[in-house]
Amino acid sequence: MTGLLVVVGVLAAGTVIGFVLRGREGAVRSGQQRGELPARVAEALGPGVTLVQISTTFCAPCRHTRARLSALADKRADLSHVDIDVTNQPEIAETLGVLRTPTTIAYTSAGDEILRVSGLPETNRLLTALQPHLSEH
Amino acid sequence: MSTSQQIDPRGPRFAAGITTVVLAVVLITSWWPLLAAQAVVFAAGALFGLRFSPYGTLYRVAVQPRLGPPAEREDEAPPRFAQAVGLVFAVVGVLGYASGSTTLGIVATAAALLAAFLNVAFNFCLGCEAYLLLKRLGPSASSQTT
Numbered sequence: 001m002t003g004l005l006v007v008v009g010v011l012a013a014g015t016v017i018g019f020v021l022r023g024r025e026g027a028v029r030s031g032q033q034r035g036e037l038p039a040r041v042a043e044a045l046g047p048g049v050t051l052v053q054i055s056t057t058f059c060a061p062c063r064h065t066r067a068r069l070s071a072l073a074d075k076r077a078d079l080s081h082v083d084i085d086v087t088n089q090p091e092i093a094e095t096l097g098v099l100r101t102p103t104t105i106a107y108t109s110a111g112d113e114i115l116r117v118s119g120l121p122e123t124n125r126l127l128t129a130l131q132p133h134l135s136e137h
Numbered sequence: 138m139s140t141s142q143q144i145d146p147r148g149p150r151f152a153a154g155i156t157t158v159v160l161a162v163v164l165i166t167s168w169w170p171l172l173a174a175q176a177v178v179f180a181a182g183a184l185f186g187l188r189f190s191p192y193g194t195l196y197r198v199a200v201q202p203r204l205g206p207p208a209e210r211e212d213e214a215p216p217r218f219a220q221a222v223g224l225v226f227a228v229v230g231v232l233g234y235a236s237g238s239t240t241l242g243i244v245a246t247a248a249a250l251l252a253a254f255l256n257v258a259f260n261f262c263l264g265c266e267a268y269l270l271l272k273r274l275g276p277s278a279s280s281q282t283t
Contacts, residue, residue, distance in 0.1 A: 003164040003243065010164075010247045011254060018259035058218040058268045060146070060211050090272050099270045 026122045028129045031105065031113030038092045040084060045107055048078035049114065049133050052105045056087045059101040061120050069104065072123055078135045106130055142186060145207040149216035151200055152182070152192035153256035156223070160250040164243065169234035172246060176227035182220035186213055190220070219256070219264035222271065223249050 041052055051069050055062035066083050073081035086093045086101075096105065104121055106114040115129055127134075156175065163172045182190035188197065226249035233241030252263040264271070 003167055006243055006247050007161045007164045007250070010250050011161075014251050014254040014258065017251075018255055018261060021255075021261055022259060056265075056268045057212075058215045058265045060215040060262060060265060063212060086269065090269055093269045094273065099273070100266050101269060 025119035026117060026125065027119075028115050028117050028121075028125055031115045033113060034095070034097060037107075037111050038095050040089070040092055041096070041107075042111060044082040044084070045109055045111055046080035047109050048076075048080065048135065049130055050107045050109070051079065051081045052107060053081065053083045054093055054096065054098045054101055054103045054105070055083055055085050056101045057085065058087070062102040065102040065104065065120050068123065069121065072126075076134075076136055079130075106133075108133060142188075142213040143210040144187060144213045144216075145196075145201060146209070146211040147204065147207060148193055148196045148201070149187055149219075149262075150257055150260060151196045152187060152190065153253045155192050155195075156253040157250060157257050160246055160253060163230075164246050164250065167234060167239065167242070169231055169242065172227055172234065172242075173231050176224060176231060179220050179224035179227055183217055183224055187216055187220065215262055215265035218268065219252070219262050222264035223252065226252075 044050060044052060051073065053062070053065055053069060055066070062083075069081040070083075073079045084092060086098075093099070093101075096103075098105075100118055102120070103116055103118050104126075105116045106126075108114060114133055117126065156178075159171060159175050163169070163175070178191050182193065187193040226245045230242045230245035230249065233239065233243075233245055235242075255261045255263050
């Protein structure tokens with residue numbers, strides 16, 4: 001009897017968690033400053049806005065995110081994209097406060113965090129949120 | 138990463154469906170030998186790849202021919218890592234049930250059920266996306282290799 005209740009409870013909780021995760025997928029959160037950037041990130045910053053994607057080898061949506069963001073960056077001179085695989089350098093993720101991959105963090109050329117996105121970013125939502133920092137319209 | 142095998146992404150999701158049913162039966166019946174069998178399935182998927190696990194084989198033989206070729210292929214590393222996470226929970230669950238610590242058995246099996254259910258119902262690979270979280274909680278496994 002206990003087992004049956006546990007099954008029902010897990011499936012109910014799983015359904016709620018699933019919808020919450022789906023709702024948060026691609027949501028844009030405003031950035032917060034976290035002290036000094038890891039060297040690997042600081043050296044990747046370009047002249048405009050840089051989208052720093054944090055990935056691991058064990059992450060399927062990371063590949064889709066990489067394809068989408070690099071295509072976006074290719075079309076715009078004021079936006080660049082870099083994908084950092086932290087599978088073997090988790091200290092980078094820890095410094096940046098990233099627990100889930102993919103997480104994409106947008107930085108200004110000065111290294112200030114503008115925003116971050118968990119999961120596969122939606123191009124239009126991302127561009128709208130970045131608008132004040134972009135030179136092309 | 139690019140050297141890794143590319144697989145039909147519907148395969149792991151199909152396997153997660155069977156896993157969900159198996160783990161639910163384990164919880165309802167407390168029949169831990171079934172959980173031990175599921176642990177062997179997880180081990181096969183983690184060690185040899187999902188195509189060679191029993192559920193993966195069933196998918197290739199019985200399901201994929203009816204569905205046709207996949208629209209795209211995925212890297213095998215993420216679901217394979219998730220199988221290893223499932224293996225850890227299944228082994229802890231078996232140890233719990235078999236040693237009389239039923240609560241431990243139930244908790245471990247319930248955690249594995251949650252992950253399998255999220256995979257089949259929402260196509261969300263908990264083990265894959267939370268790799269960094271798992272690594273921070275248990276740094277022993279991979280820090281030795283680096």
